[in-house]
Amino acid sequence: xxxxxxxxxxxxxxxxxxxxxxxxxxxxxxxxxxxxxxxxxxxxxxxxxxxxxxxxxxxxxxxxxxxxxxxxxxxxxxxxxxxxxxxxxxxxxxxxxxxxxxxxxxxxxxxxxxxxxxxxxxxxxxxxxxxxxxxxxxxxxxxxxxxxxxxxxxxxxxxxxxxxxxxxxxxxxxxxxxxxxxxxxxxxxxxxxxxxxxxxxxxxxxxxxxxxxxxxxxxxxxxxxxxxxxxxxxxxxxxxxxxxxxxxxxxxxxxxxxxxxxxxxxxxxxxxxxxxxxxxxxxxxxxxxxxxxxxxxxxxxxxxxxxxxxxxx
Amino acid sequence: xxxxxxxxxxxxxxxxxxxxxxxxxxxxxxxxxxxxxxxxxxxxxxxxxxxxxxxxxxxxxxxxxxxxxxxxxxxxxxxxxxxxxxxxxxxxxxxxxxxxxxxxxxxxxxxxxxxxxxxxxxxxxxxxxxxxxxxxxxxxxxxxxxxxxxxxxxxxxxxxxxxxxxxxxxxxxxxxxxxxxxxxxxxxxxxxxxxxxxxxxxxxxxxxxxxxxxxxxxxxxxxxxxxxxxxxxxxxxxxxxxxxxxxxxxxxxxxxxxxxxxxxxxxxxxxxxxxxxxxxxxxxxxxxxxxxxxxxxxxxxxxxxxxxxxxxxxxxxxxxxxxxxxxxxxxxxxxxxxxxxxxxxxxxxxxxxxxxxxxxxxxxxxxxxxxxxxxxxxxxxxxxxxxxxxxxxxxxxxxxxxxxxxxxxxxxxxxxxxxxxxxxxxxxxxxxxxxxxxxxxxxxxxxxxxxxxxxxxxxxxxxxxxxxxxxxxxxxxxxxxxxxxxxxxxxxxxxxxxxxxxxxxxxxxxxxxxxxxxxxxxxxxxx
Numbered sequence: 026x027x028x029x030x031x032x033x034x035x036x037x038x039x040x041x042x043x044x045x046x047x048x049x050x051x052x053x054x055x056x057x058x059x060x061x062x063x064x065x066x067x068x069x070x071x072x073x074x075x076x077x078x079x080x081x082x083x084x085x086x087x088x089x090x091x092x093x094x095x096x097x098x099x100x101x102x103x104x105x106x107x108x109x110x111x112x113x114x115x116x117x118x119x120x121x122x123x124x125x126x127x128x129x130x131x132x133x134x135x136x137x138x139x140x141x142x143x144x145x146x147x148x149x150x151x152x153x154x155x156x157x158x159x160x161x162x163x164x165x166x167x168x169x170x171x172x173x174x175x176x177x178x179x180x181x182x183x184x185x186x187x188x189x190x191x192x193x194x195x196x197x198x199x200x201x202x203x204x205x206x207x208x209x210x211x212x213x214x215x216x217x218x219x220x221x222x223x224x225x226x227x228x229x230x231x232x233x234x235x236x237x238x239x240x241x242x243x244x245x246x247x248x249x250x251x252x253x254x255x256x257x258x259x260x261x262x263x264x265x266x267x268x269x270x271x272x273x274x275x276x277x278x279x280x281x282x283x284x285x286x287x288x289x290x291x292x293x294x295x296x297x298x299x300x301x302x303x304x305x306x307x308x309x310x311x312x313x314x315x316x317x318x319x320x321x322x323x324x325x326x327x328x329x330x331x332x333x334x335x336x337x338x
Numbered sequence: 339x340x341x342x343x344x345x346x347x348x349x350x351x352x353x354x355x356x357x358x359x360x361x362x363x364x365x366x367x368x369x370x371x372x373x374x375x376x377x378x379x380x381x382x383x384x385x386x387x388x389x390x391x392x393x394x395x396x397x398x399x400x401x402x403x404x405x406x407x408x409x410x411x412x413x414x415x416x417x418x419x420x421x422x423x424x425x426x427x428x429x430x431x432x433x434x435x436x437x438x439x440x441x442x443x444x445x446x447x448x449x450x451x452x453x454x455x456x457x458x459x460x461x462x463x464x465x466x467x468x469x470x471x472x473x474x475x476x477x478x479x480x481x482x483x484x485x486x487x488x489x490x491x492x493x494x495x496x497x498x499x500x501x502x503x504x505x506x507x508x509x510x511x512x513x514x515x516x517x518x519x520x521x522x523x524x525x526x527x528x529x530x531x532x533x534x535x536x537x538x539x540x541x542x543x544x545x546x547x548x549x550x551x552x553x554x555x556x557x558x559x560x561x562x563x564x565x566x567x568x569x570x571x572x573x574x575x576x577x578x579x580x581x582x583x584x585x586x587x588x589x590x591x592x593x594x595x596x597x598x599x600x601x602x603x604x605x606x607x608x609x610x611x612x613x614x615x616x617x618x619x620x621x622x623x624x625x626x627x628x629x630x631x632x633x634x635x636x637x638x639x640x641x642x643x644x645x646x647x648x649x650x651x652x653x654x655x656x657x658x659x660x661x662x663x664x665x666x667x668x669x670x671x672x673x674x675x676x677x678x679x680x681x682x683x684x685x686x687x688x689x690x691x692x693x694x695x696x697x698x699x700x701x702x703x704x705x706x707x708x709x710x711x712x713x714x715x716x717x718x719x720x721x722x723x724x725x726x727x728x729x730x731x732x733x734x735x736x737x738x739x740x741x742x743x744x745x746x747x748x749x750x751x752x753x754x755x756x757x758x759x760x761x762x763x764x765x766x767x768x769x770x771x772x773x774x775x776x777x778x779x780x781x782x783x784x785x786x787x788x789x790x791x792x793x794x795x796x797x798x799x800x801x802x803x804x805x806x807x808x809x810x811x812x813x814x815x816x817x818x819x820x821x822x823x824x825x826x827x828x829x830x831x832x833x834x835x836x837x838x839x840x841x842x843x844x845x846x847x848x849x850x851x852x853x854x855x856x857x858x859x860x861x862x863x864x865x
Contacts, residue, residue, distance in 0.1 A: 057740065058739075058740035058743050059740040059743045063742055063779060065460070066460060066779070067387030067460075069463065069760065070746075070779040071462065071779070072780065073462075073475070073476070074462055109379045110379055110529075111380065111385065111529060112526065112529075112530070117545070120544075120545050121545065176577075176580075183584055184583055190586070191577060191581045192572055192574075192581060193547065194547050280573050281574050281576075281577060282577065283546075283547070283570070283571065283573065283574070283577055285546035289546055289573065290546065293573075296739060297739060298739045
């Protein structure tokens, strides 16, 4: 119960952040050149139909009125209607959200398992050739463009070896998830690995580690039981921040692998100036990001008793 | 000759006929896998404005007419029609027994309903030639007076004035026939669950992933050969190519910059299919914007551009350089017009005459184009070519929505614009793109107003199809090119990879890619 207050205060603090994001996105859309009605008309548009569409899309109203209308609808849980698809934005996003969630979770799982594993191994063998190799791989993972990595993985594992599908969602089969998840996860695996290594190396120099060793525990037991738990706080921070990487990487990964997610929807909506969809998708991404960070904060409280005490105080 | 000889000869003839028949007989069954670059925004003929949507609509719906492989209007839901001597009244007799996918027979009232519904959609121009259509579209009338249901099997369409390509409009996907009970029942949801009379009926659509169709066994022409058609949606060019190479697509596109490479590839060269289509890529000037108000400046730029470099080096010779505006592949069209020839000395002289000797005083000229690899390369080539006459080109690269905005509202002075025919008639190029009544978003983005050209186009548009009509269009085309409001670069070509076992896929000039508009009811798989 003592944790409810800090959680509630964090949730309340999210509201202005999310609202600020929506104002910013709306303003950027207003500044951007392009007319949603014209973009919906193809190569030929007669002026009367354009005017009718502008009225239908409420684009003939002043910008603050448009934003206030959007906000009013949002308060009632209505994200408006897509200009392009002529359907409720909630429905448009809901259809794509499971695919993006699946991809992001799989990528997070890959980055955490691989990242912590690689980081721990490098820390145990600190200074060795293996350490250098693993950290080299980690840097490569961080610096490789998602687009290029995705194409290369598809070329090798799908086209040449034929082990996995090139792209698409399939019918939700696991095989279709592997390459996009690895591509998206690779971006973040390197960061988690580097943070795990440096955090572990810092912890192993602490006095309590010498005590653990003096008790006769094996190096892996010392590392797993005592060091890793203490090293996890900064690692969890990186995982939380990594959500941003996943969100940034999702549109590209979804494009390369023809994955029907929210990232691709957002890219297409920007191109079409489908403002209600842009606003809806950005809102979803913003919520995922801030809620991810909230979960990180909560994880601190679970892992580190000192923080729990501080929160209670 | 023995008595057995005629019998043996007959047997031989039958055997040969049977064997040759077996060699060409279409095999039923199988799934054709094609690909789109983007998800169709809608599957409702009234609201579609893009080729992707139209390509599904073409398979799921029928119109009164369709275009045959030579792009001549042919019977579809209408089995025959007649035209009044003054070319203003068209009477269509519907095919008996044609059914919607829900089992109901098509009636003339469906035609009236479909036309009135679509006229208030996104392509009202398809119907605005009908008597009373403009009032109806604006909301000033409750029906289109020019559409009359004569009886269950006959519908009469009256035009304000003769319009030669009218039959082509009756084959256009915006004029598809829809069942009222389904649009009423589904409302906006009809766009996601279309019900038509087409050779394929809609099965499923997972957004941004795939659209699945299956053959309609009760189609009025009999069931299609293919059992299913799957249109996948793959935005990345490289991924589409990988899927094709991996055998997961039966038809794909040739990636940008790889046209020669695939033709040299031992595994792919047999699959390459390139054919000319009804589209032209060009540069346009806004004649209301200085310095392009001066025809000498426009002509100077036109004389300085060499499309052969663009075609041969940048587009790898996979398209043809254009002389005129209307593609020569258009049936009945004799290409006579010629663009201003490459002549840089003349270009320099014209610039000097206009008061810009060696390009001095002209300042940097902004050139607008929409973002893609080929357009970027072409823009850079143009920059180099114009440098030779002292004109500095400043490249303005925008995404499509922003590009079309600056082009339509007249803020771009010099810009890239292509045109793909909505229907195969010179009117769709010349009148739409250059008549003064279409200035702006309606097509005439050059804002060109030439009474002599208008007069020729007005005459031609209302004349009966024939040589005299074509002659007027040819004259108008040459006048437009001489005025240098449009600089033709190249004619579009459909560039595809098609697996050898895919048979019967039409390579029509109307289809800018195999997945667009080709009647898939004719396709079968030889495997």
